[in-house]
Structure formats: C-alpha cells, structure tokens
Amino acid sequence: MLYAIIAAVAIALDQLFKHWIVTNVSYGTDRALLPGIVHLTNVKNTGAAFSLFSNSTILLTVVTIIFILCLIAYLIFAKLDVRCRVCLSAVIGGALGNLADRLRLGYVVDMFEVEFVHYAIFNIADCFIVVGVILFCLFYIFSELKSEKALKSKSGEKTDGD
Numbered sequence: 760m761l762y763a764i765i766a767a768v769a770i771a772l773d774q775l776f777k778h779w780i781v782t783n784v785s786y787g788t789d790r791a792l793l794p795g796i797v798h799l800t801n802v803k804n805t806g807a808a809f810s811l812f813s814n815s816t817i818l819l820t821v822v823t824i825i826f827i828l829c830l831i832a833y834l835i836f837a838k839l840d841v842r843c844r845v846c847l848s849a850v851i852g853g854a855l856g857n858l859a860d861r862l863r864l865g866y867v868v869d870m871f872e873v874e875f876v877h878y879a880i881f882n883i884a885d886c887f888i889v890v891g892v893i894l895f896c897l898f899y900i901f902s903e904l905k906s907e908k909a910l911k912s913k914s915g916e917k918t919d920g921d
Contacts, residue, residue: 761845761848762834762844762845762847762848762851763848765845765848765849765852766848766849766851766852766855767852768852769848769849769851769852769853769855769856769883769884769887770852770855770856770859770884772883773852773853773856773857773882773883773884773887774856774859776870776882776883777856777860777868777870777882777883780799780801780868780870781801781868784799784800784801784870785801786801786802786803787800787801787802788800788801789801789872792871795874795875796873796874796875797871797872797873797874798872798874799870799871799872800869800870800872800880801868801870802868802869802870802880803864803866803867803868803869804866804867804868804869804880805865805866805867806819807819808879808885816861816865816866819861820858820861820862823854823857823858823861824858826854827851827854827855827858830847830850830851830854831851833847834847834848834851839899839902840898840902842894842898842902843895843898843899843902846891846892846894846895846898847891847895848891849887849888849890849891849894850887850888850891850892850895852884852887853883853884853885853886853887853888853891854884854888855884856882856883856884856887857882857884857885857888867882867884868882869881869882869885870882
C-alpha cells in the first residue's frame with residue numbers, strides 16, 4: 760500500500776504542476792523560476808528523454824507500459840529492502856505521470872529548463888524517474904555488499920573490515 764501511495768503522490772504532483780504550467784505559461788514562452796538557474800517554459804515533447812524518438816507516441820506508449828509492468832512485477836516478486844521498493848515506486852509514479860500525458864495529449868508536457876548549461880527541458884515525472892533510478896542503484900549496491908559481507912561472516916570467512 761505504501762508503494763502505491765508513493766507512486767500516486769508522484770503522479771499527482773506531476774499532473775498538477777503540468778496543469779498549472781499549461782494554464783499559466785503560454786506555449787513556447789518562459790517565466791523565471793530561479794533567475795540565472797532555472798526557468799519555466801511550456802514545451803510539448805513528442806519523444807522520450809532528450810526528445811529521442813520524437814513523433815513515436817505509439818511506440819513510446821507501448822514501451823512505457825511494458826516498462827511499468829516489468830517494474831511492478833519486480834517490485835512485487837524481488838527480494839528488495841524497503842528503500843529500493845520506495846525508489847522503484849517513485850520511478851513507476853514518474854513513468855505513469857508521463858504515460859498519462861501521452862495517452863491524453865499525444866505528447867509529454869515539459870517545463871524546467873536549466874539556464875547555465877545546455878540540457879534537456881524536463882518535468883516532475885522525469886525527476887522522480889531519474890532520482891528514483893539513481894537512489895535505487897545506490898541502495899541496491901549497498902544492500903548487495905551488506906548481504907555479501909553477512910554471508911561471508913556466517914561462513915567464517917574474513918571480510919575486508921576484519
């Protein structure tokens with residue numbers, strides 16, 4: 760239940776902010792958020808990250824649905840600690856937020872544009888996905904290292920810390 764709530768919060772934050780952007784920032788224009796750092800813009804992204812596969816809405820929709828179903832199965836059946844499950848829930852929520860746009864609009868609404876470097880314009884769902892994946896990888900690696908160390912100590916082997 761906790762994991763469904765996390766995904767739902769990610770979807771809600773993403774969709775609410777996208778709605779605010781569409782109603783308050785004219786398409787193709789921008790508005791300062793943190794001057795010199797980030798501004799808000801209203802952009803339609805028909806592709807995936809960095810506008811890859813632009814105008815491939817059906818393909819991206821199918822791939823996203825398969826990706827989400829695989830993540831849900833992994834979340835349910837894999838032996839993961841709570842931190843990893845929370846991270847996967849954030850990724851699922853972000854993916855569902857962008858999927859909702861694709862199904863409803865045929866494109867994803869993006870709005871954050873970093874001013875001091877040339878980088879892709881992104882949205883809140885993208886943040887949940889990227890941060891969720893990075894933290895999942897870190898937590899998973901540390902969890903595996905801890906499990907490996909515990910197995911070695913149970914079998915009587917010396918560990919690096921001994």
